[in-house]
Amino acid sequence: MKEFLFTDWSDDMDNVRVRFAPSPTGSLHIGGARTALFNWLFARNRRGVFILRLEDTDTGRNLEEAVTQIESNLRWLGLDWDEGPDVGGPLGPYCQSERSELYQREAQRLLENGHAYRCYCTPEELAQQREEARKRGEVPRYDRRCCELDEEVCRAKEAAGIRPALRIKVPRTGTTVVSDLIRGKVSFDNTTLDDIVIQKSNGGPTYNFACVVDDHAMQISHVIRAEEHLSNTPKQIVIFKLLGYDLPAFAHVPMILAPDRSKLSKRHGATAVEEFRTEGFLPEAVVNYLALLGWSPGDEQEQMMVEEIKSRFNFEAVSKHAAIYDVKKLTWLNAQYLNALPLSRVVEAAFPFMQEAGYIGDTPDSGELEYLTRVVETVRSRVHTLVELCDASRYFYRSDFEYDEKGVRKHFTKQDVTRLLAKGREALAGVPADQFTVAETEKAYRKVIEGLKISGGALFHPTRLALSGRTVGPGLFDIVATLGRNECLSRIDQAIDWIHSQLA
């Protein structure tokens, strides 16, 4: 009801329909994810429709697994779609491999009205033609030798088993202008557009053709995609016009480059959304980071939840130049979210990692859950990822750790360290179990320090090492209170024994 009251229905007149159209050749990398995000942000911002479409026209390189990967990664990021292969929709199907009839029908139309022609040249012949043109110092361009073939010649070729490709007879005069929401007007001389192949000899559509037919059929209002497609756009516009379609609006977003300024690829380390997930990044942080890569809210705010990004997103604030991704900043953002998000959310996100490590079972009871929450609360402020969080939690679940070697030398080799530890143990033992809090245990320890006239560190450091095996970590009494009385006492005993046996 509330939403209804604040809805600006005038925006609905725009009828925004956008699509993310990946080719299922591999995992979703951050470039694709960012393109999807911008589409989604725009759709949600304008109360439009976000569509997922699979560009799987190249049967030779489709991985079934890639589809589920892409879908699962988009869902993980929180980018939900209104129409798509799995959910269907009024203008489906949403896999190009299932729409061949449409492409063939539209290609046939172009053939019949003379805008397209059959080309019997083989790839080898075309390569040779290009090579020759290059040798002559000319711009390699198809010479249209198949353009005016007689019907008989065609029939003869086909009788000989040669299947034709279909080409568009692109006008060789004039210019084609791309009106881009981010870059303004970009014009291309039509002579630089070669005769576009729209149908391969195997009968399948080419990317540039299927894309145009589908964008029209699916009533796409805004084509938002990576900049690498800007050069394809004039070709697509020619097809749009020849087919009698209205043009959608175009927005070419800058690309995301690897640290060495080259196009993203697997050898650049973690670039797939899946990897970020397994490395312990939160979707909230990844979305925030990706939004900042190429878009800026205009002020100095950087940490924004998706709702806010959504409400502030617009193309005017999208930059024109490519960006290089920097894991360090993502890592920082992730740490920020680890601390800013509600504890329950972080626990939920940490859950699978803790399970994987064997710290919690498949069906944890409320006690386990309570303890997990406590552990996450005490370690989350000093870790950057869920993997780190899991690692930093280890000693809360295992007491079989080794003592840090440097720590042993520094804190366990002192003359009377076992006496000190025993004093500390005694102090903790004196705190009633139901009062075993950070404040009370610290109070007890401070009393020991005062009585012995020693520095705090002299007691704190050996105790931390005894309890966790580590020299770094949360505040000592956060560890103490989380671990609980019995565990603390037994670990101190264990440490005293160890020192006696190892360092006597």
Add this chain to the structure above:
RNA sequence: GGCCCCAUCGUCUAGCGGCCCAGGACACCGCCCUCUCAAGGCGGAGACACGGGUUCGAGUCCCGUUGGGGCUACCA
């Protein structure tokens, strides 16, 4: 090679002619806080690619150069 896009600190960016001897964030360095490590606070170093114009005045507009990226497939 041809065509197209782009160009502010190492990285992400603010800047849409005077408010900029250029602001923020990450990373880096120093100090503070402190039981350790983080976090946090404070401070530091660090950029308008270059050359011409236009203008009283240019990071901001125009041209060129250089550099980077993309496209140039019967890949998408």
